[in-house]
Amino acid sequence: MMVSRRMTLRLAVLGTAAVLATRPAVAAxxxxxxxxxxxxxxxxxxxxxxxxxxxxxxxxxxxxxxxxxxxxxxxxxxxxxxxxxxxxxxxxxxxxxxxxxxxxxxxxAVGAIMVKEGSPIRTVADLKDKKIGVAGGPLDKSWLLIQALTRRDLGVDLSATSDIVFGAPPLISEKAIQGELDAVLNFWHFCARLEANGFRRLIGVNDAAKTLGALGPVxxxxxxxxxxxxxxxxxxxxxxxxxxxxxxxxxxxxxxxxxxxxxxxxxxxxxxxxxxxxxxxxxxxxxxxxxxxxxxxxxxxxxxxxxxxxxxxxxxxxxxxxxxxxxx
CATH class of the missing domain: 3.40.190.10 (Periplasmic binding protein-like II)
Structure with missing residues (x-):
């Protein structure tokens, strides 16, 4: 039987498609x-x-x-x-x-120093001699940046002049709501929940980082x-x-x-x-x-x-x- 050139090309295409169809898909x-x-x-x-x-x-x-x-x-x-x-x-x-x-x-997204809306604390200088709750431990990066800022710009060592309470983020937020702490430094999502419940941001950690030399958020x-x-x-x-x-x-x-x-x-x-x-x-x-x-x-x-x-x-x-x- 004579096979036209067009039919030959069609069979070739169909054959290639059949081969490809039988190959396993590339694994994710x-x-x-x-x-x-x-x-x-x-x-x-x-x-x-x-x-x-x-x-x-x-x-x-x-x-x-x-x-x-x-x-x-x-x-x-x-x-x-x-x-x-x-x-x-x-x-x-x-x-x-x-x-x-x-x-x-x-x-x-990083945390912030949070205070109650009606708190008399208006600047980081007002944190001196206050009771501050800090989520995490003494080597938490956010806490270190806040300390670096107050030491450089105010000459104040918050770890020495204030009553620092370290604890888990949920506990720190709960103590702040109960009024047992004057200010808290917590993780960003705990700060957002506090914002929705009568608290305001005193200073964000990104703001402190920019003041200390960062050109933008890290x-x-x-x-x-x-x-x-x-x-x-x-x-x-x-x-x-x-x-x-x-x-x-x-x-x-x-x-x-x-x-x-x-x-x-x-x-x-x-x-x-x-x-x-x-x-x-x-x-x-x-x-x-x-x-x-x-x-x-x-x-x-x-x-x-x-x-x-x-x-x-x-x-x-x-x-x-x-x-x-x-x-x-």
């Missing part, structure tokens, strides 16, 4: 992400998965819940997970001590992973960066998405609106290079006041602390 890049079970990162990750931004960017995201930050750090260093959320100062210290951890920015937290893993799985990292950005973009423009998240956030009404607005303010807008440069400036401030207990023996922020490969 797997990422094991460890997070605190009730942390604010879960809001972004829920949005990411709800709208299938992970699948759209070629990643298979497995979220593993942990009860505490120490547990995520240990799991990360043991290779049990591929990525966590942590702060750049910890990453820098790990790199300075021979590790290869790196991060890309997650959020510039992400307090980032998605952390090993350089080696990133080099071996570049598509996974790039896919996650894109998916994270898409989730943030949706949260930045959609109020309905926040209403969907309300049961997870455990807030409604004015409190939900404050959390939404503060989250949006914390979405990174600058280049990674700009954030890294400012983090390096703040490192010197923190190292001067926190000493070796905070940064170890490294005089500078470790090169590579911020991962910039996706933006090259």
């Amino acid at each position: 890049a797997r990422i094991r992400l460890g997070v605190l079970k009730f942390g604010t990162v879960s809001w972004e990750l829920d949005t990411l998965r709800q709208h299938k931004f992970d699948a759209a960017n070629g990643i298979d995201l497995e979220i593993i819940d942990f009860a505490g930050e120490d547990a995520t750090n240990v799991a990360m260093q043991a290779g049990a997970i591929d990525m966590i959320v942590s702060d750049w100062l910890w990453v820098s210290r790990q790199r300075s001590e021979g590790g290869d951890l790196t991060l890309f920015p997650y959020s510039t 992400s307090a937290l980032g998605y952390v992973f090993h350089d080696q893993w990133a080099n071996e799985n570049p598509d996974a990292v790039r896919g996650f960066v894109r998916a994270s950005a898409q989730a943030k973009d949706l949260l930045a423009r959609s109020d309905d998405e926040w209403l969907r998240l309300a049961p997870i956030i455990r807030a409604e009404g004015k409190e939900l609106e404050k959390l939404r607005d503060r989250y949006r303010q914390g979405i990174p807008r600058r280049s990674v290079a700009e954030e890294a440069a400012d983090a390096g400036r703040l490192y010197h401030v923190l190292a001067a006041i926190g000493g070796a207990k905070l940064v170890g023996s490294a005089p500078e922020m470790a090169p590579g602390t911020f991962w910039q490969e996706p933006w090259k």
Whole structure:
């Protein structure tokens, strides 16, 4: 039987299609992400998965819940997970001590000194001799930056002149509401809830950081992973960066998405609106290079006041602390 040239081409195309159809689909890049079970990162990750931004960017995201930050750090260093959320100062210290951890920015949202709306405290100078609640411990970065500011500009050492009470964030907020503390320094989402319940911001930690030399907001937290893993799985990292950005973009423009998240956030009404607005303010807008440069400036401030207990023996922020490969 004679076969025309057109028929030959058609058969060739059909044959190629059949071969391609029988090939397995390219497997999605797997990422094991460890997070605190009730942390604010879960809001972004829920949005990411709800709208299938992970699948759209070629990643298979497995979220593993942990009860505490120490547990995520240990799991990360043991290779049990591929990525966590942590702060750049910890990453820098790990790199300075021979590790290869790196991060890309997650959020510039940080805490603030909060006082009741009717409080006579109007400036940071008024904090002298007051009872101040601080979430975390003596080496909390936000607390160190506030201290650095008052020491430099006012000549006041708050840790010596005021009654400092350290505690878990929920307890610090509760004691403030009960009137047992004159002012509190808490994490950003606890501050937002306080704002919705009769408190005002005295000074934000980002404001203190800018006064101390930062040119803009610096992400307090980032998605952390090993350089080696990133080099071996570049598509996974790039896919996650894109998916994270898409989730943030949706949260930045959609109020309905926040209403969907309300049961997870455990807030409604004015409190939900404050959390939404503060989250949006914390979405990174600058280049990674700009954030890294400012983090390096703040490192010197923190190292001067926190000493070796905070940064170890490294005089500078470790090169590579911020991962910039996706933006090259």
